[in-house]
Structures are given as C-alpha cells and as structure tokens.
Amino acid sequence: AQSVTQLDSQVPVFEEAPVELRCNYSSSVSVYLFWYVQYPNQGLQLLLKYLSGSTLVESINGFEAEFNKSQTSFHLRKPSVHISDTAEYFCAVIPGGSYIPTFGRGTSLIVHP
C-alpha cells in the first residue's frame, strides 16, 4: 500500500516570493509521482510528473519538482509566485504498472498581493 503526506494544508505567501509545497510518500514498490493543480470550481489539471530519468521535472508555468528517492519526497517549488497561482495543489503516486493513484490531502496555496 502507498501513502502520501502533504505536510502543509495551507501555505500563504506574498506575490513574487518563492514557495515550496512539500510532499512525502511511502511505498514498498516503485512509484510514479505527480502534482496536480485545482483552481476554484474546476477539475484537476496535471501540473508535472516524474516517471523516470532526470529527477528534476519542470512545468510550462514555472513550477518544478525534484524526486528524492532517499528521502521519499517530491516537493514542488516555484521561485516567484503570481496571484494566479492561488489554487489547491495535490501530490499523488501511482505504482508502476498500476492505474490506481493515491492522493495527498492537498495544499492550499494562497498568494497575497
């Protein structure tokens, strides 16, 4: 069985400040890792993923995440946030070869002007 822990339920930051949303997981098998973003009153959108290869993955809107196998972490970072980044962010893992994800409880990123 897998579990995902998002350590912060809410992260308030000021615009243009850097941010890190933390995600730790536990699993007895290899997993793929994902971050999703959910804007108010919308469905989830895939933000970025780690399947293999380089442990640092990037999204088109400036977010990046680094897979750290030894610490079983997949933290999401952005060097300078915008008001429009205000949303709920979910970390998830899927065991290799499976299609059953385990989601974290979500982190609400609140960007203040």
Place this chain on the structure above:
Amino acid sequence: EAQVTQNPRYLITVTGKKLTVTCSQNMNHEYMSWYRQDPGLGLRQIYYSMNVEVTDKGDVPEGYKVSRKEKRNFPLILESPSPNQTSLYFCASMGGSGRSSYNEQFFGPGTRLTVL
C-alpha cells in the same frame, strides 16, 4: 478540444432515490475513473475502467456502480444514495500506451452532489 464532460454539475436529491452521473471523453482513451473529493481527505478513487466492459473497484466502491458499454462513456450510478455520499465527484480519463499513458490525464469539471 480534448475534454471530459460530466452531467449534471450540481444535484440535490433525497435518500434512496436512484441517480446517474454521466461522464464522457472525446479522446478515445481506454482508461477512465471516478473519484470523490471530500474536505481534508483529498481525492479517493471509486471505480476505474481499463477498457470497454472492464471495470474494477478503487478505494471506496461501496454504494456505487459503474458501467462501460462504450469507450467514451463511463456513468456513475448510485442505486440508493445516502447522506454520506454527499461529495464532489470527478471523472477522469487517461490515454496513451505503457508509461506514456500517464502523460495524458484529463479531469472533468466535477459534480457536486448533495443527498438529503
């Protein structure tokens, strides 16, 4: 435009009255799934389907049914809804093959269900 559609978006019903939430995707994806989202719990998978006529239970299947008679449609059925099924429901599809299937993931806009 690639999309997953759900209907209805909002539904208020009473205990025991059967209901169906429809889900449709236009990307010819083989994999589809249903989730419920509850405050503080994140998303939990209800059922998933790997292809037509192939469905399987997720983490919280009790009280729900699904069917997959066509590739594009994956309705969620609540035969006898109860108040603990009040939640926000999302349908999703995933495509590609092998590892690349994880590259194409789309979620519907959600259905907010209230069972009185």
